Amino acid sequence: MPAPGIPALRAWIAEREGVDAERVIVTTGGAHGLALAVLGLLDAGDEIVVDDPVYPLFLRTLDLVGAHPVPVRVGAGGIDVDELERRLDAGLRPKALFTVPTFQNPSGGTLSDEHARRLAGLAERFGFMLILDDPYREAGFEPGAIDVRSRLLDSERVVAVNTFSKTLGPALRVGWIVVPTALAERFVRLRNRLDGLTSGTLQELVLRIVQRPEYSEALAAAGVGYGRKARALQQALEARFGDEIEITEPSGGFFLWARLLGEADFERFHELAQDEGVFFQRGEWFAVDDDAHLRGTLRLSFSEQPVEALVEGVDRLHRAWRRLRD
Known part of the structure; x- marks a missing residue:
């Protein structure tokens, strides 16, 4: 079984995300996806901007490589892009930035499309990667109000992390990441060095569920x-x-x-x-x-x-x- 996941499930995710299937790697849940992102992008001593308040388990994930979190406040409009830009102009040079862009945990804030584009522009300008953890995206109160696709996937500086835990159930432990085309091979090699693959049985089960019209x-x-x-x-x-x-x-x-x-x-x-x-x-x-x-x-x-x-x-x-x- 291929390390990036069974082809049919990768294809379903790729179509939903609007990307090439080669950019999709099936993971053993969202936390596993975050660990892959951290291990694939950061080294000991690197600075990474993070939400403040932040999902605390992500801070433990940073301990895997010894990266240093730099907090930037989050409000009703998501991470404060104005504050981030001021600090970047003042000399901050992070290797990456982590945020939950939609219905952020714990604040509930959502990054507007305009601010998301500004965030991508800052990443390009200052040379850092974006780790977008979006597990609540499909839990909007108004059907259709939030696009089911991850945002900013046209940028080569975005690693998008998601999971079926918030839609199908956490016990399944199946999620995915979408990585830039240039980094896809590196992330597959990293996956092979860690745990090899996600349960094929669980992947098939998820695929059968999400393909049903009732989903x-x-x-x-x-x-x-x-x-x-x-x-x-x-x-x-x-x-x-x-x-x-x-x-x-x-x-x-x-x-x-x-x-x-x-x-x-x-x-x-x-x-x-x-x-x-x-x-x-x-x-x-x-x-x-x-x-x-x-x-x-x-x-x-x-x-x-x-x-x-x-x-x-x-x-x-x-x-x-x-x-x-x-």
Whole structure:
């Protein structure tokens, strides 16, 4: 079996991405794709710009080669391209940049097409590679609002990482990367040195599922369902917390990002919330280094629980907040 993946699945992915199949490598999930990208592009001591807040497991992936992360803030509009350009003009010279461009984890921000093009232009101008991790792209709340294709694939400076984990299920451990044509052979050789190939049985299973007409229909229905849950969660938070909370309204993905206002012991708040039967991810856990700007932020997941449980969870979260503040 070929290391880049079975030809039929590579062809399906290539058609969906609008690229030549030789640029597609099937991976054992998204994390494996990120590891390949890091090992294929970075060396010890290299600087790489990363989202701040960032998907924390990516920082562990950088430990594989000893690369140094340089944080650039992420907001509702994705990674701050203006800040990045200022720092590049001031002398920053990264080897690569990592971002989640669509429904970013944890902030939910989405990079506009205009800013994505500016990002590609900066990569060309300053000579760095872009690692675009886009696993939530097909989890938009409005069907058709987000293109199913990875962005910027016409650039020779983009490695796009994706996975079926957010659409078919994480236990399948099947994903893919799209690499520049000039780097395809290098990445295949790297893949051969690591684990050889992804399970052919799982690749065939994924192929049979995605080729069915119900696949696209199921994705659209799931996105609508996630949107319903996200709106219910946001409305419950606004009703309970009022002007004590700021919310970044999500338009897709699995998470809602919020900030509780005022001075408080947020570590104690996290403990009290668990006493009330609610667990959330503290924003500080997604910091690259200094976490001061993320204190009071929290990531709330809405993908799994029904609406009723989400509303009840907000009630419990508010009880913990009142206990802390009273």
